[in-house]
Amino acid sequence: MTVTLAQAINRALADAMAEDDRVLVFGEDVGRLGGVFRVTDGLQSRFGEQRCFDTPLAESGIIGTAIGLAMYGYRPVAEMQFDGFSYPAFEQLVSHLAKLRNRSRGTLTLPVTVRIPYGGGIGAVEHHSESPESYWVHTAGLTVVSPGTPEDGYAMVREAIASDDPVIVMEPKRRYWMKADVELPVTAPPSSEALVRREGTDVTIVCYGPMVRTALDAAEAAEDEGWSLEVLDLRSLSPMDTEAIVASVQRTGRAVVVHEAGRSLGLGAEVAARVQEAAFYHLEAPVLRATGFDTPYPPAKLEQYWLPDVDRILDLVERSLAY
Amino acid sequence: MVDDVTPAGSGQVDPASLLPPEEPVHLLDPDGTLHEDPEYPVGLDDEALVELHRTMIVTRRIDREAINLQRQGQLGVYASCLGQEAAQVASAWALQDEDWIFPSYRELGAAIVRDVDPADLLHLFRGTWLSDHDPYEHRFALLSIPIGTQALHATGFAMGARLDGNPIVTVVYFGDGGTSEGDPHEAMTFAGVMRSPVVFFVQNNQYAISVPLSKQTAAPTLAHKAVGYGLPGYRCDGNDPLATYAVTRRAVERARAGHGPALIEALTYRMEAHTTSDDASRYRSDEELEAAALTDPIARLRNHLRRRDLLDDAMEQRFEEEAAERAQAVRDAIYDAPHGDPLELFDHVYVAPRADMAAQRDELRAELARRADDDGGAA
Numbered sequence: 001m002t003v004t005l006a007q008a009i010n011r012a013l014a015d016a017m018a019e020d021d022r023v024l025v026f027g028e029d030v031g032r033l034g035g036v037f038r039v040t041d042g043l044q045s046r047f048g049e050q051r052c053f054d055t056p057l058a059e060s061g062i063i064g065t066a067i068g069l070a071m072y073g074y075r076p077v078a079e080m081q082f083d084g085f086s087y088p089a090f091e092q093l094v095s096h097l098a099k100l101r102n103r104s105r106g107t108l109t110l111p112v113t114v115r116i117p118y119g120g121g122i123g124a125v126e127h128h129s130e131s132p133e134s135y136w137v138h139t140a141g142l143t144v145v146s147p148g149t150p151e152d153g154y155a156m157v158r159e160a161i162a163s164d165d166p167v168i169v170m171e172p173k174r175r176y177w178m179k180a181d182v183e184l185p186v187t188a189p190p191s192s193e194a195l196v197r198r199e200g201t202d203v204t205i206v207c208y209g210p211m212v213r214t215a216l217d218a219a220e221a222a223e224d225e226g227w228s229l230e231v232l233d234l235r236s237l238s239p240m241d242t243e244a245i246v247a248s249v250q251r252t253g254r255a256v257v258v259h260e261a262g263r264s265l266g267l268g269a270e271v272a273a274r275v276q277e278a279a280f281y282h283l284e285a286p287v288l289r290a291t292g293f294d295t296p297y298p299p300a301k302l303e304q305y306w307l308p309d310v311d312r313i314l315d316l317v318e319r320s321l322a323y
Numbered sequence: 324m325v326d327d328v329t330p331a332g333s334g335q336v337d338p339a340s341l342l343p344p345e346e347p348v349h350l351l352d353p354d355g356t357l358h359e360d361p362e363y364p365v366g367l368d369d370e371a372l373v374e375l376h377r378t379m380i381v382t383r384r385i386d387r388e389a390i391n392l393q394r395q396g397q398l399g400v401y402a403s404c405l406g407q408e409a410a411q412v413a414s415a416w417a418l419q420d421e422d423w424i425f426p427s428y429r430e431l432g433a434a435i436v437r438d439v440d441p442a443d444l445l446h447l448f449r450g451t452w453l454s455d456h457d458p459y460e461h462r463f464a465l466l467s468i469p470i471g472t473q474a475l476h477a478t479g480f481a482m483g484a485r486l487d488g489n490p491i492v493t494v495v496y497f498g499d500g501g502t503s504e505g506d507p508h509e510a511m512t513f514a515g516v517m518r519s520p521v522v523f524f525v526q527n528n529q530y531a532i533s534v535p536l537s538k539q540t541a542a543p544t545l546a547h548k549a550v551g552y553g554l555p556g557y558r559c560d561g562n563d564p565l566a567t568y569a570v571t572r573r574a575v576e577r578a579r580a581g582h583g584p585a586l587i588e589a590l591t592y593r594m595e596a597h598t599t600s601d602d603a604s605r606y607r608s609d610e611e612l613e614a615a616a617l618t619d620p621i622a623r624l625r626n627h628l629r630r631r632d633l634l635d636d637a638m639e640q641r642f643e644e645e646a647a648e649r650a651q652a653v654r655d656a657i658y659d660a661p662h663g664d665p666l667e668l669f670d671h672v673y674v675a676p677r678a679d680m681a682a683q684r685d686e687l688r689a690e691l692a693r694r695a696d697d698d699g700g701a702a
Contacts, residue, residue: 024486050486056516061475061509068479071464072487092506095469096476103453103465106671141672164674192677239677 001183006039006176008150009115011184012157013040013077017047020075023161025052027062027079027115036081037117037176059085063092063114067100070110075161082173083118084127090135097166098141113160114168118146119210119260120307121174123300130297131261133209136168137238137270144238145191146170148212150180152235155188170237172210194241196248200230203254203317206245206271208234211258211308218313227317237267245271246278253284254320258308263291285323288316336553343546343556347590350566353618355626363569369633375416375564376624376634377642379408382432383621384646385441388653389431389448393599397658398448402429406594409620410526410561411496412436414589417571418494419579425464425477425495429526433496437463441649442656451662471501474510474523481519481584492520492578494571500531502545511552514584522574523549523586526561528593533606549586561589562620565627592618665691 003011017023025043027035031054034041043052055062059080066076080086086093093114100108120129136144143165147153153171160167189195197212198219207215212233219229232248234240249255255275257268268289275287290308298306348363359365367375386403393401404411411432415424424433434444443455447466454465467473477495484491501507502525514521525545529536542548546556559570567589574585592615596603628634669684 056509056512058509058512060506061478061513064472064475064506064510065479065482065513068476068481068493069483070479071458071476072480072483074483074486088505091469091472092475096472100465101674102671104458104671105452105454107457107459108465109674143673143675239679242679 002179002181003150004177004179005150005153006037008153009039009157010041012154016161022075024074025077026055028057028081030079059089060092063089066112067096070112075111077113080116082128083116083130083132086116094139098139109164110166111164112166117171117173119172120303133170133237134266143167145236146209148209148233151182151186151188154184154186156191159191170209174210191236192239194232194234194244197233198231200228202228203320204230204232204248204252205256206232207258215258218310221310242274249275249279250282253282255287256290256316258290258313260292262294263289264294266291285320288320290316338550341550341555343544343558347558347560348566348570349560349563351563351623351627353623355630365565365569373633379412379621380642381646381649382408382435384650385653386431388650392657399450400598400600401448402598403595404429404431407526407591408432409564409567410589410591413564413567414524414571417568417575421491423462423480423493425473426466427497428466428468430496437461439463442653445657451660471497471504471507474507478510478514478519478521481521482517485519490579492575494522494524496524499527499536499539502548503539511554515553518583520578521584522578525588526591527588528591530593532597546588555585557587559589561591562618564620564624
């Protein structure tokens with residue numbers, strides 16, 4: 001059966017709601033409209049307005065009330081409509097959702113799932129193409145995952161809802177219509193395990209979310225140059241599967257990290273730090289980063305020059321191999 | 324003011340029905356004279372009135388003890404509720420046992436009503452741990468320092484209760500400064516639309532640290548802010564325990580009956596500085612403080628009880644002794660209280676075990692062991 005990432009996440013939400021009455025889905029336009037990307041399509045008509053509802057247009061309100069609902073005993077799944085609109089909720093996410101369990105010495109449990117469509121590549125207007133994952137990864141108390149395939153879209157959302165910890169699911173919006181031939185429900189290894197999506201021997205490409213497809217395309221193209229690239233999909237950004245990264249780099253001796261987010265203090269910096277700490281003597285070249293630039297996200301007509309693509313990845317692969 | 328409101332956004336709500344009364348509700352004069360108001364019946368028996376008085380005395384005594392502990396270096400900082408005992412104790416008194424309280428960081432009085440051990444709260448200010456009471460046992464959420472943010476937690480909790488058919492109400496405390504923050508406004512928006520059983524209780528103590536109300540808002544009163552969200556705005560003399568009780572009870576029972584949220588502005592006065600780190604003499608005069616002292620909430624109820632022969636010297640002395648004993652117990656629990664195991668820092672960050680937490684915990688464990696060795700060598 002052919003399913004898109006959006007359909008897989010929709011099915012994950014529906015299955016979780018069917019299994020557990022405490023699961024609530026809410027956010028802006030998620031009810032009658034089914035979400036601006038239709039990810040919540042049909043949930044309100046199937047489960048009713050009590051279980052899937054539109055909220056007022058206030059993101060801090062969405063996360064703050066999700067915290068209260070979770071304290072009461074529900075398992076809220078809150079949607080931030082777009083990456084750039086998660087910022088009004090920053091304080092609730094960072095000062096409360098992430099910290100309340102610790103502040104209460106383990107007494108409070110907040111099984112909140114926050115879904116954030118993120119990233120560029122769809123020609124969107126300003127503030128609709130951001131990659132804010134580093135903010136959440138930097139925040140102790142949050143778990144952050146990003147699916148790169150429809151299978152993971154299903155499995156990670158189910159895992160997030162089942163988790164007693166707050167989980168942020170960064171959904172690569174440009175891949176919502178990516179298809180896979182898969183029977184749902186599907187199971188996958190825990191998101192804390194990074195997965196090798198393609199084996200290779202020359203350079204490890206570390207990626208996640210929207211860049212998994214791009215990295216696989218780069219690996220395909222690299223064959224023409226006679227380069228064998230290993231594509232490692234991190235899947236979970238926090239925690240990060242350091243062991244899998246190190247194991248791959250120990251095999252290849254080289255790594256290029258790929259993400260849309262700007263370079264400075266992006267995930268690439270963390271990956272590079274961990275690799276040099278754990279596999280210094282295996283490295284044949286410095287860890288390189290194919291990323292967005294340290295500028296605000298560009299206007300839509302310029303995003304093709306800003307976003308990492310197959311060419312940028314291959315340029316860095318070539319640089320890495322030249323050491 | 325009507326107690327029933329048509330659904331929000333229907334365009335059928337008469338804004339006038341939501342407006343606060345011109346004068347704050349006031350039932351008890353400073354000399355203890357009671358003016359009953361059929362709109363706001365008190366309905367407390369003699370025993371409960373005495374109990375209310377006793378709880379305010381305990382609150383004031385423990386509050387004083389906390390200030391003393393800070394002065395002696397035992398607390399890093401403390402935010403006193405001196406002068407706000409009626410606003411806190413009498414409002415919390417109006418709740419049912421199963422109702423939830425979402426405090427800011429100044430609500431010692433409400434905590435005492437809920438039998439939260441004050442020492443458990445003071446650990447936050449000592450820095451031994453961030454919180455040490457069980458919110459579910461006391462239906463009293465964690466103290467919340469970021470201003471007004473807890474209004475959303477109270478609203479979400481109330482949304483959950485309504486969804487669950489559970490007839491409880493939540494009350495969230497914040498201050499006059501808090502009404503300028505965004506979260507209480509988002510909370511009132513949500514609560515209005517969802518008809519959530521939550522009462523927004525604003526203690527207008529006239530100052531946000533040093534900034535007076537006149538520089539905080541151009542609104543006619545803080546209670547007027549409710550109207551924009553379809554909530555009725557109530558206003559009471561927050562140094563009048565009986566008015567505070569009656570108004571809170573009315574808003575709470577209205578919410579419990581399904582008529583939706585409300586906002587209460589309780590007019591009170593912060594007799595101490597913002598916290599023990601603050602110097603209030605830089606922004607307010609002795610004359611202002613002397614005038615405020617004349618409206619003292621505890622003296623007011625005492626005068627009332629004395630007039631009605633419900634209180635005598637022996638009882639007063641007993642209450643003071645009991646308050647002193649409880650303050651001593653707080654002192655004993657806090658004074659030189661050791662911090663916990665540093666390795667516990669890693670224990671409550673996540674429910675699910677994580678390799679990165681375990682690895683960093685091991686790092687700290689090794690550091691501690693080296694430090695112990697060094698100390699041993701030096702000795």
